[in-house]
Amino acid sequence: MxxxxxxxxxxxxxxxxxxxxxxxxxxxxxxxxxxxxxxxxxxxxxxxxxxxxxxxxxxxxxxxxxxxxxxxxxxxxxxxxxxxxxKRTRTRPTVELSELLAAPESRQPEESFRRKRREELVQAALDRLPKDQRAALVLSVYEGMSYKEIARALGKTVRAVDSLLVRAKQNARRFLEPARKRNVL
Amino acid sequence: MKCSRVRRFLSAYHDGEIAGPKREEIARHLEGCAVCRQELEALKAAVETIRAAEVPDSPLYLATRVLAEIRQSGAGRAAARRPVWARVFASAAAVVLIAAGVWVGAMLGNGIAGSGSKANGTNEWPFEGTEPSFAEVYESMFTEE
The missing domain is CATH 1.10.1740.10 (RNA polymerase sigma factor, region 2, helix turn helix motif)
Structure with missing residues (x-):
């Protein structure tokens, strides 16, 4: 940051x-x-x-x-x-990773299609995380915040942030595993 | 160091939150342990996959809409109606605050290691005298396990 x-x-x-x-x-x-x-x-x-x-x-x-x-x-x-x-976010159909993986091939140019699918898969994995894990992971991965900064942003201790990140990464890995095995990530 | 301990702290290790002798200890373990090394590589790959996913561009005119809502609610006018002395005082305070910030920054220099952003390697929290960094917390976690 x-x-x-x-x-x-x-x-x-x-x-x-x-x-x-x-x-x-x-x-x-x-x-x-x-x-x-x-x-x-x-x-x-x-x-x-x-x-x-x-x-x-x-x-x-x-x-x-x-x-x-x-x-x-x-x-x-x-x-x-x-x-x-x-906030209770807008109700939208839950997109399962399996559905995304089974989606028919698009007519979009291949790279554009693969990028869009990758984004959808990652977002679907993030959506499945509990909100506190998701927040910690997003602030770490995308914002580059240190644990101390994340602790400040979430109102938690750095130790709690560490635990959240350990679990968030384990879960995200598990959610993304099917896509990785099918080589779409 | 046992594999279970190393794996518990791989996330923080990968995020650059563990420094000094403990980091070296984990690094040495990784050199000699293919299973833990593989675990670290899988963790890195997952984080990189997440990082590579793009976000749509921010909406156009967000600032305009924010300002419109503030003005509409009257909050903007309320703030602007502050008496002149209050605004003069605030301006003077701004100068003092910036000067103090520069002074504190210069005094601290690189004195607080390991508590800053991993993005630029600098300390961003000159105000947090007593709040421990993860490196300090990690020390206690390490000895507990």
Whole structure:
């Protein structure tokens, strides 16, 4: 994860003073990362957009209480994590890995098709993880956060984060094993 | 070191959370143990598979929508109506905070090892005086098992 920048620090201070333009800059700096995190957490674009937007709005509402004990990003991701864990995501048909593996060949160009299938398989595996394991894994793998940072973002101890990651990786491996055996990953 | 212990900590080892003599101890075990080495390779492969999956681009105009919602709720105006003295004080505080941050950063330097991001190898948590890093927690876990 990037080090909290002077830019973030300055924008946070200006935001705390009520400068909405500064907060807009913070949103622009973090929207891509936060959307990606929410997408991994809930598995669909609509919920991810809704949660990312809600997290930013809550961050603005609470920014006067942000004490800078963590980076702005970690604080923002903690808000988003709480929203994602508490939200009942849209009902959508559960996609089983076996269904994805049995899907008929697409007419899309082969590489594009394989990439899309790979993404679906990985997301299906993530969807099957308990939310706390999923959050820890996503923050570690995609955001490159240290265990200490993940602990801050999830409100857990580093030891709990370590246990979550051990179980998350074991489960993800198990879920992805059929696809690996069929050489589609 | 027993295989069961090594495997328990392979995840943290792979994530770069274990440093120093304990890391070396695990590395030595891996050199001599094909089964644990295979386990580490399988773990790496699974993580790389997950990492390689792409995420759709972030939505267009997310920032615009966030700002619109804030303005609509009145929260933006409420913040902007703060008295001038409060804004002047906040600006002064900003300067002090940034200067303090630079000073603290310079003082800490590389003094806190192993607690920063694995992405850039630097310490990101100058404010967490008492919170242990995983390396410190690992020490106690290691001796417990």
């Amino acid at each position: 990037k080090q909290p920048t002077d830019q973030d620090t300055e924008l946070v201070v200006r935001s705390k003073a009520g400068d909405l333009a500064a907060f807009e800059e913070l949103v622009k700096l973090h929207e891509r990362g936060l959307f990606a995190y929410m997408y991994r957490m809930c598995g669909n674009r609509d919920d991810a957009e809704e949660l990312a937007q809600a997290a930013f709005v809550r961050a603005w509402g609470g920014i006067s209480g942000f004490r800078g004990e963590s980076s702005f990003k970690t604080w923002l991701f903690r808000i988003a994590t709480n929203l994602a864990i508490n």
